[in-house]
């Protein structure tokens with residue numbers, strides 16, 4: 001499918017400049033995989049010239065194959081007064097070995113003179129040289145015209161000259177950026193139309209949300225002829241954020257009737273949004289349009305039929321079309337089909353009338369009420385569904401455990417003891433760790449490897465803790481999310497408890513149980 005509007009995701013680069021957002025390399029790889037499955041055309045992975053983490057990301061990403069997306073490395077035009085080949089930052093873009101390279105350059109004379117402190121001609125040369133250099137290395141080049149709209153308002157002929165410099169040097173896409181996010185939609189449309197008439201290459205749009213127009217401005221540009229849109233999932237980004245792709249993507253499809261991502265991806269949008277929030281360890285914003293928990297929530301009325309009729313008139317679209325759900329007292333049916341869909345995704349063949357569905361739904365709802373959140377914990381959800389379906393007991397049980405900590409000459413030592421039962425076999429082990437969870441993990445694992453040697457290959461790749469609101473109003477609850485891998489597959493598990501150690505143990509137990517399930521399935 002050729003998209004009418006290309007989606008360029010910069011969650012992993014511009015998004016990470018957002019307040020409170022930090023991704024590990026493993027997080028970034030997981031998000032890139034999700035974005036690729038979802039069907040965006042470009043994934044901007046980072047700025048190799050700005051930090052070693054991004055260099056590591058590209059080194060890891062090199063070994064992966066993406067089905068839909070092409071990976072882009074981000075950087076700037078060469079520095080003034082040197083050759084592109086002599087600029088380390090430009091060299092790092094080549095070294096990232098991505099098919100796409102995106103560079104930004106200056107459009108505004110004010111910025112050229114005051115910020116770069118160079119001449120207008122040298123800026124044009126910096127743009128042309130860098131694009132040519134990247135093209136000579138076989139890259140698909142996206143040129144981001146920084147402060148483009150401000151530049152046009154300041155000096156239209158010069159702003160156009162910078163775009164021509166990029167086009168003549170062979171840029172494949174020229175993106176007009178509202179870097180400060182202060183432009184109005186009318187201005188964006190007018191300037192995009194001018195660029196559209198002047199240039200032959202594909203025009204892109206990159207906006208920020210500083211005055212609440214990030215999405216509106218991107219759409220104004222698209223309606224004026226831009227066919228490439230840059231933004232982030234959930235609108236992450238500097239200050240008030242970037243253009244929010246979780247709004248742009250469904251608007252393109254449902255409101256403008258334009259092709260962007262594959263149609264079958266649209267019902268996965270809410271899940272993608274939640275996954276990125278979970279990975280960023282951020283509380284999801286319920287008021288986010290389209291994908292927020294409140295986007296389709298209604299206070300239920302008294303008469304079911306009447307409420308159902310009224311509901312449709314209070315929704316601009318069917319929530320299921322973007323994978324969201326209507327939150328009302330009568331949402332039992334929607335919940336049921338969600339479980340069926342999710343169970344199918346996890347490999348269970350359920351129908352809407354499967355006998356255990358009601359128990360399953362009740363169990364999940366009860367756990368969610370207690371603070372469980374299965375969006376990033378497929379592993380725990382799989383175990384839960386299997387337990388309800390088969391009634392099979394867990395493969396092992398932790399009968400008792402003890403964790404202690406002492407401080408010795410400034411460093412802390414943690415020790416954990418566990419008693420584990422597998423059938424009628426019992427193991428009792430003790431282990432040290434640099435933290436209580438680490439010690440507990442080591443003790444649990446050494447108890448189990450004596451019985452299941454292949455657990456040796458399982459390792460934790462991520463551990464996240466969040467304090468969530470108490471549902472009882474008496475004590476804060478801790479939610480622990482763990483990511484694990486056995487080198488073949490990766491899974492997430494969850495534990496929730498008032499005590500962080502207990503919550504961690506639940507997630508650890510689920511993680512190892514999942515590992516045993518996977519190896520049993522492969523055997």
Ligand SMILES: [Zn+2]
Nearest residue numbers: 014179206208
């Ligand atoms: Zn930006």
